[in-house]
Structure formats: structure tokens, C-alpha cells
Amino acid sequence: LPLVDPLGSDLESDVLTAQFRADVWVLPFLNVSVLFGEMETDSDVTLRFTPAFQALAGLGSDREIPEFYSFNTSTDGTTAGLGLLTGFQYEQLVMSLSLNYVETVTADTNSEIEAIMWMGMVGYDFGAIGLQALAGVQYLDTDRSIEGSIDLENGEALEFSIDVGLEETTFLLGFNKDIGRNWTLSSFIGANGTKSSLTANFGYRW
Secondary structure (H helix, E strand, O other), X not given: OOOEOOEOEEEEEEEEEEEEEEEEEEEOOEEEEEEEEEEEEEEEEEEEEOHHHHXXXXXXXXXXXXXXXXXXXXXXEEEEEEEEEEEEEEOOEEEEEEEEEEEEEEOOOOOEEEEEEEEXXXXXXXXXXXXXXXXXXXXXXXXXXXXXXXXXXXXXXXXXXXXXXXXXXXXXXXXXXXXXXXXXXXXXXXXXOOOEEEEEEEEEOO
């Protein structure tokens, strides 16, 4: 039964994460990495329930399920993952292809989020200044569980648990900047038909 209508539903989310990553070049063209870290999210959610769900959820009682329901949710969790990276550079032209698998366990609901992400990038290396201008595409496949409770007008609570699968392709544009021997700064804007994003990464490499 369709539960939520994507038209009219909305999600705005701020994500802050700190990750420790270790990697090794097992071949001259293949890098393998592992990562572990912590994540915090703060999200404003608006759900638009379908008429079919409103009617079914209200059967046998006098409770009314609203068409729109908005709430704020915050969570924190632990992340772990594996990654593969390959690429090459020819004069100023740089290209890369990466595959990452990440699993997140949230502390609040003990729910899990599994994500597989492919990312292909191509760009221009400005040489000695340590700057690369990059464009690419990202494919994301996630499976997650969402649990919560809706406070109805009559004082009752409607508890729900939803399994959500999502596949999406996002186009990216951004840069990567080396700062000295160890620090790096990168930022990307991304967009597709239903989502826009802004990502910034600041890291130190031993």
C-alpha cells in the first residue's frame, strides 16, 4: 500500500560526520580503503500521506490521519565501510572511479542504513598550486528503516516502521585543493530531479 506521496513530501537534512580512513595501494592503479567514524544528522521532514493510507489507518476508530505531517528528527550513529578507487592522470587531465560500501547503525532506534555508492569523476589539474576542478556523476543505492510516532488530534499516537529503498543518480561539480603536504579541502554541489546537495570535506592525511 503506498504510504507517502513524494509530491508534497519534503526532507531537508544537515549531516556532520567525522571519519578515520586507512588505505593502501595494492596495485599501482588500485587503492583499497577502510573507514570508521561517527555521524550526526538533523532533519526537517514533511510527509504527505496518500488518501488510501489515511482511510485504512482510520478504520475502526474515530481518529483522523492528517494529509500532511511535519516533524524534526535528530540522530547520531556509527559508520563503517570499505572502498575501492582507481584512476589515472595524463598531463592535466585526471579521471577516477570509486566504489564504496558504508553501513550506519543509529543510536536512537538501532536501525541500520546500508549504502553502495559509485562515483566517476573527470577534471583538470592546475599543477603546482594543488588545485583540481572536477565534474562527475554519483550513483547511490541505499536501504534504510525509518521508525517513529505521529501524534494525532485525539491524543492517540500512531507508531510506524517503514523500510525504504532508494536508487538515485546525482551530477556533481566541485574542486579538490591540497593545502601543504597533509591537509586537503574539497567541496561539491550536486543535483538531480528530486534532490540538491552541498558537501564540504576537510581532512588531514598522515
